[in-house]
Amino acid sequence: MTDLASEQGTEAAQRRPRRWHILVFLAPAVIVYTAVMILPLAETLRQSFFNVVDGRSVFVGFSNFATLFGDPRWSADFWNALRNNFIFFLIHMAVQNPIGIALAALLSLPGLRFAAFYRTAFFLPTLLSFVIVGFIWKLILSPIWGVAPWMLDLVGLKAMFGPWLGKSGSALIVVSLVSVWQFIGIPMMLIYAALLNIPEEVIEAAEIDGITGWGQFFKIKLPLVLPAIGIISILTFVGNFNAFDLVYTMQGALAGPDKATDILGTFLYRTFFGFQLQLGDPSMGATIATIMFLIILTGVCIYLFGIQRRIRRYQF
């Protein structure tokens, strides 16, 4: 009986046709992903080691990187962009994610009226184009035509209004907050989904033990949605360090005033494509892109190996 079975097994193995369909089904994704993601990435990495000397592209080793970090002007621009980018990221982490979590917690309260309406309203800006968001906020905050000075005037706070987008002290914060406004829906939705996933039994058990209200949120719900918060943090990190569009639409490619809102994305754009009389420099642009890639890679690795492994998951 056993002999027969094993014989049949080997026969089946011999007769089993090559599973071509796996390759066929993988092919579209692999080809498309390679063409639009992997090849350009490899090409960018390659280009960062080349530069144009006497009209010809030659291999220059790490000299582009040496320029970026060694030349006082390049490095000043780079560190300025990196610092602004970190501020941009920290504002998102400090404002967007806590508010997103709070909104999700409120939305998931049983018996909340118009929950669907609020959910849609909070999520709507995420669906808008950067160009629209940037333009609307530029108009709202305009000291000449904007509604912001008028509304502040209504409550007698006109004196607090300033041309925020034009001042180097406030421009970056304002742009970050506009971005927070736009993307608040994403952490909210992810946390909301995670909160809904918490089984009723756990909540009921907590209530029987006398844990309700704030205590219940912090002691029961928050630990259970921690993995989702981790995902949100890493999404925010990647998104922020790739950001470009909003600064470009609100402050232009020079990321004014005086590069106060210059982040890595706009720095890369100006370098790679050039701006006004500045001609594009693909080699230095690729170098900056490579550094951005490394920064994001490092961040994601820290998260994956340092944080995600330690997050405890609960199985219900």
Added chain:
Amino acid sequence: MNRTTLQGVLLASSVLAGVGVASAADVTLNIESWRNDDMQIWQEKIIPAFEAKHPGIKVTFSPSAPTEYNAALNAKLDAGSAGDLVACRPFDTSLQLFEKGKLEDLTGLDGMKNFSDVAKSAWTTDDGKKTFCVPMASVIHGFIYNKEAFEKVGAEVPKTVDQFFAVLDKLKADGTYIPMAMGTKDMWEAATMGYQNIGPTYWKGEEGRKALIAGTEKLTDEGWVEPYRVLAKWKPYLGDGFEAQTYPDSQNLFTLGRAAIYPAGSWEISPFSSAGLKLGAFPPPVAKDGDTCYISDHNDIAMGLNAASAHKEEAKVFLDWVASPEFASIYANALPGFFSLNSTPVEITDPLAKEFVSWRQTCKPTIRSTYQILSRGTPNLENETWAASANVINGTETPEAAAKKLQDGLDSWYKPAK
């Protein structure tokens, strides 16, 4: 058939290469330009005037958006699908195309004799030997003012810097109008309408500009710092929240009649004229009455020949016509504010444009100081000048510090020929 070749920009040309050559009887020339505002003028005035005289040559004007033009043109030239005729940006952008062999050498073109060396300077190689685009128009800087505002406060048109600030004081004291409409948010307004507008008076136009290129003057010299000091004094006369005021904001403030003086480029003339205000213009004020005045008369647009064009002979016929006084007259009158660079004087009908162009007789013209040669390296002097001008007006940087930063930036890559 021709239509498809012309319109299907990249795709059609690579797929249907050579279709355009096939129809020899009626040659169609395609013009690339960033002046999409001028579409109507080309179609209704310029092209019919040319086609009436040159049967057998048809011309199509197909512009793209100004901000996309340089990139789009480069891509099309590389792909071999660009039009026969190409609008040329001044200086390095076009020079680079010429050096890469994308533009034809036009030094020998008959019509070139109609232009002075200054007119051709923006489209000539550094050694001055080869010219590759036919100059079309320049723009002049100055100040446009609202006549009603001046009447209301009883101000005269200022000639000197002191008079200029006296007028601003009067306007500010009266309070009906914002004395001057300019913002620093977009930065180039501060640099182009501010620094490059009033600057030539201090650095003595071409003299200073050439000395800067030769390395005998520095941006930290008096003539180059003083305009920044004057700009810094503009701050109290700008509108509330000028730090966040954009270029369209400034234009709207002025055309809505809320501001009295607008530091302008002559390209504003046609849009401003349609606002229904009584407008006048004055050149940048001088230090003392009787001093020579200098204006920025900046070469802005020209036309070159795509070296890969299949219809070079016909294109040269068109370019010769572009170089003619006839074209100059049509163009300058259809687009008041874009002044012909042709040596033959052009009769202009628009009163405001006439005022601007009259300064060519009384003042010494120059081009923007940062455009020739000096913006080739990194950091880019023109872009740095934007930031510096905006900072000086915002008061976040002193004129001296701004000038020093610019000179240091320039020194880091530019070594003038000794």
